[in-house]
Amino acid sequence: MSGTPIATTRSAAGMPTGKLAVWWLIGSEIVIFGGVLASYIMHRLAHGGWSEEAAHTNTWIGALNTMVLLTSSLSAVLAHQAAEKGDGKKASKLLWATIVGAVTFMIVKAFEWTEEITHGYTIASSTFWSFYYTAAGIHASHVLAGAICMYYVAKSAAKGEHLHRVENVGLYWHFVDVVWIFLFPLLYIAK
Amino acid sequence: MSEAEHSEDAHAHDGHEHNYIRIWGILVVLLIISVVGPFIGEYTEIQAITLVTAFGIAAYKAYLVVKNFMHMTAEKAFVSYIVVTCLVFMFLLYAGTAPDVMKSEGSGWEKPLWQQQEAEYAARQAALAHGGEDGHGDDHH
Amino acid sequence: MATAPATHEEHDLGHHEQSFWEKYVFSTDHKVIAMQYMFTGMAMALIGGFFAYAFRMQLAYPGMEVPGWGLVTPNDYNQLVTNHGAIMIFWVAMPVLIAAMGNYLIPLMLGCDDMVFPKLNRLSYQIFLLSAVVLLSSFFVSGGGFGGAWTMYPPLSTKAEYSLTQLGSTIFVVAVALEFVAFLLGGINFITTAMNSRAPGMKLYDVPMVVWMIVVASILFMASVGPLIAGAIMMLFDQNLGTAFFDPDRAGDPILWQHLFWFFGHPEVYVVLLPAMGIVAEIITTFSRKKLFAYRTILYTVFGTGVLSFTVWAHHQFVAGIDPRMAHVFTVTTLLISVPIAEMLFVYIATLYGGSIEYSTPMLWALAFLVEFLIGGVTGIYLGASGGDIYMHDTYFVLAHFHYTFFPIAIIGTYAGVTYWFPKMFGRHMNEFWGKVHFWGTIIPFNGIFIPLFFLGAGGQHRRIADFTVYPELAQMQPWREFATVALLIMLAFQVIFLWNFFYSMFRGRKAEKNPWKANTLEWVAPSPPPHGNFPDGLPTVYRAPYEFSHPDHDEDYWPQNEPPAEQKA
Incomplete structure (x- = not known):
């Protein structure tokens, strides 16, 4: 029953409405991750003993996943570039590459967690492991959500529709990448 | 659009x-x-x-x-303000919360397991230091 | 630009035959969604009010069979007060003041046809409705609803042996989290609409104050709720997965939850206060026929309040064993925040000064807001200072202070807004006589309920106790408790008048014209009630600030924002 309202097409702030909303969304996500990471950091700084538990995390797998996310960010930004040039087909393909990155990330994560859980490091083992699984879990749910959004954007971009959405979903994806850039040293490197 | x-x-x-x-x-x-x-x-x-x-x-x-x-720096300035404001609020949260959470005891409360774990950790560190390997581990102080 | 043909198209769409479901249930129209929020909020207010009735009866007449509920056991009592608090804040104040008023007013006042994301808007309402259903479902699980206070402090909320209802407390946290998601989505929609979709010619200083305040409130909500969402996830894991984030026996920290909660909880006070302040600003300027005094000062004050509101949260925790040095800091910031709020009250009074005041029902509510909220603010000074708070904390003094802030915000502010915009919403007037009867029948008993509670609190009556008669030194104050309960019953009875007036006027009230109050803002340009697409004669263009009442260069005493200047007309 409703077409796009005129309200959506206005741009008094000088930025397309969709992109504006994504930036506000990113702001709200900063405080969600900020809450859990701030809680984690203050605990970590107060507990010298946590470094012994953190020693059981696998830096190499963490680095591999960082690599995967950085690369998927590259394909997302290349998709944005293609969409700007009006090449919906290419943008769609590059978005699919990003989705493959997201899926790879999740698969690596699945193997990593299985390994850790079978060695007895579960979410209830200690507060360090609780934070480890909670922070990475919230992040992983964002990876999943981003992949689902990209699936729909890639589908419409292939038909040359809603090309501006390629940038918007890309912005979100880069944000998810940035969160992982901080999670990686916090959970894996700091030992 | x-x-x-x-x-x-x-x-x-x-x-x-x-x-x-x-x-x-x-x-x-x-x-x-x-x-x-x-x-x-x-x-x-x-x-x-x-x-x-x-x-x-x-x-x-x-x-x-x-x-x-x-492309945040190429966007309108308010985008940076949104992001920076949210980050500043998180530092505020940290500054207000950490003084309590980082303590193992306060007026009328204590965290027994925490104290025990830290004491054990300190003992292990001390044992390690006596063994000659000074300064290993504990990157976080 | 492209507005004219597109409006036409929208206009045509409005004439399509729509089924009941399309028009009222799954609509994406901002006005319908606003009504959905409002009626859901009203239904929840009835439930919350009923809970208040049940536990106040128990307090006044301990052990009685409360009509409609039965015996209020201590466990019942805890569930009732917990859910009364949560419902009134999250499922009444938030949806009615922010979501309903915001949805209704933002597109109309900005002169556009809808919110920027109509489908997202519908989704946020649906999530909100789901959260309400989830909350209510907690009463029907084994162990009953959650009774550990709306602040959900661990270990009461995390350990089944204390909460007595593992599933109930989990459902409670899930419901609150869903509600946050709904308002996060809604808030982003509000902010984006206000930033991008203003009418041509409308500069930032031409935006009506209530829109500014709702938008700032949405920003405060968005920036403060994150840590609590993270905290809610941690709490769900504590409840169900065996983690120990908030369990001191297992190296966790219960005070962390209090910080995460109040980092949101205190800005939340301003999240609901600001829309009420905005509604009051609109009403007092219209009914005193005077330009809003110091528009920009109010605006800067709102921003200042918003920033300061992030620095005061730990004043809720002065007795929780927090670092005493931090208590000093939070005392200072807490007392500081009374400055901008007092300033806003003074500015509103300055608007009234010298105006030709008309005591219509909305104006009475707006003036009552100023008076009652002042009492709430002033009693807060005692609590904001850590020294005073140590004596007063968790007594009925806090409870009375809290209700002297939230009752004006959530109830008086809502009644002010509803009576003011009722002609626009339904195209008919409410009955003024019964409106005034309802006003006095609400305001007088309201003071009758809560003034005794100040005395009781100062006399040492602690909160969250189902029966005070077992304490000899408190038992003698029983007449005050009965007085408060009787006042509550009178107040609740007068709400029937409002409900009757509301629903009767909706169908049978006197027809309202476009601009019955002769106000200037853009919503009064649209027909009453506005059709789908809002402005059938084309979206308006703005030429001046929103409060040009009694302007010397203009013949009439009001000058609508969209009226072209004289030289263009000539």
Whole structure:
């Protein structure tokens, strides 16, 4: 029953409405991750003993996943570039590459967690492991959500529709990448 | 949404011919440094190396992504204000919360397991120090 | 630009035959969604009010069979007060003041046809409705609803042996989290609409104050709720997965939850206060026929309040064993925040000064807001200072202070807004006589309920106790408790008048014209009630600030924002 309202097409702030909303969304996500990471950091700084538990995390797998996310960010930004040039087909393909990155990330994560859980490091083992699984879990749910959004954007971009959405979903994806850039040293490197 | 808006949006970035693959290359090199850093830190026993390569590089990587992939600096200024404001509020949360959470006891309360764990950890560290390996571990103070 | 043909198209769409479901249930129209929020909020207010009735009866007449509920056991009592608090804040104040008023007013006042994301808007209402259903479902699980206070402090909320209802407390946290998601989505929609979709010619200083305040409130909500969402996830894991984030026996920290909760909880006070302040600003300027005094000062004050509101949260925790040095800091910031709020009250009074005041029902509510909220604010000074708070904390003094802030915000502010915009919403007037009867029948008993509670609190009556008669030194104050309960019954009885007036006027009230109050803002340009698409004669253009009443260069005493200047007309 409703077409796009005129309200959506206005741009008094000088930025397309969709992109504006994504930036506000990113702001709200900063405080969600900020809450859990701030809680984690203050605990970590107060507990010298946590470094012994953190020693059981696998830096190499963490680095591999960082690599995967950085690369998927590259394909997302290349998709944005293609969409700007009006090449919906290419943008769609590059978005699919990003989705493959997201899926790879999740698969690596699945193997990593299985390994850790079978060695007895579960979410209830200690507060360090609780934070480890909670922070990475919230992040992983964002990876999943981003992949689902990209699936729909890639589908419409292939038909040359809603090309501006390629940038918007890309912005979100880069944000998810940035969160992982901080999670990686916090959970894996700091030992 | 409209074509007009999209081209207007594209126009904003025309001036910046980003070499995205180059940026990605820098990010990967930084990643390698941040993985190697702790080994050097451990070898030379200079904790600062680990901290800088871990968190300094993370901050710089985030800056690169935000600037070059998200084009935040090319956007309207209010975008930066939104992001910076949210970050500042998080530092505020940290500043107000940490003085309580980082203590193992306060007026009328204590965290027994915490104290016990830290005491055991300190004992292990002391034993290690007596064994001659001074300064190993405990990167976090 | 492209507005004219597109409006036409929208206009045509409005004439399509729509089924009941399309028009009222799954509509994406901002006005319908606003009504959905409002009626859901009203239904929840009835439930919350009923809970208040049940536990106040128990307090006044301990052990009685409360008509409609039965015996209020201590466990019942805890569930009732917990859910009364949560419902009134999250499922009444938030949906009615922010979501309903915001949805209704933002597009109309900005002169556009809808919110920028109509489908997202519908989704946020649906999530909100789901959260309400989830909350109510907690009463029907084994162990009953959650009774550990709306602040959900661990270990009461995390350990089944204390909460007595593992599933109930989990459902409670899930419901609150869903509600946050709904308002996060809604808030982003509000902010984006206000930033991008203003009418041509409308500069930032031409935006009506209530829109500014709702938008700032949405920003405060968005920036403060994150840590609590993270905290809610941690709490769910504590409840169900065996983690120990908030369990001191297992190296966790219960005070961390209090910080995460109040980092949101205190800005939340301003999240609901600001829309009420905005509604009051609109009403007092219209009914005193005077330009809003110091528009920009109010605006900067709102921003200042918003920033300061992030620095005061730990004043809720002065007795929780927090670092005493931090208590000093939070005392200072807490007392500081009374400055901008007092300033806003003074500015509103300055607007009234010298105006030709008309005591219509909305104006009475707006004036009552100023008076009652002042009492709430002033009693807060005692509690904001850590020294005073140590004596007063968790007594009925806090409870009375809290209700003297939230009752004006959530109830008086809502009644002010509903009576003011009722002609626009339904195209008919409410009955003024019964409106005034309802006003006095609400305000007088309201003071009758809560003034005794100040005395009781100062006399040492602690909160969260189902029966005070077992304490000899408190038992003698029983007449005050009965007085408060009787006042509550009178107040609740007068709400029937409002409900009757509301629903009767909706169908049978006197027809309202476009601009019955002769106000200037853009919503009064649209027909009453506005059709789908809002402005059938084309979207308006703005030529001046929103409060040009009694302007010397203009013949009439009001000058609508969209009226072209004289030289263009000539």
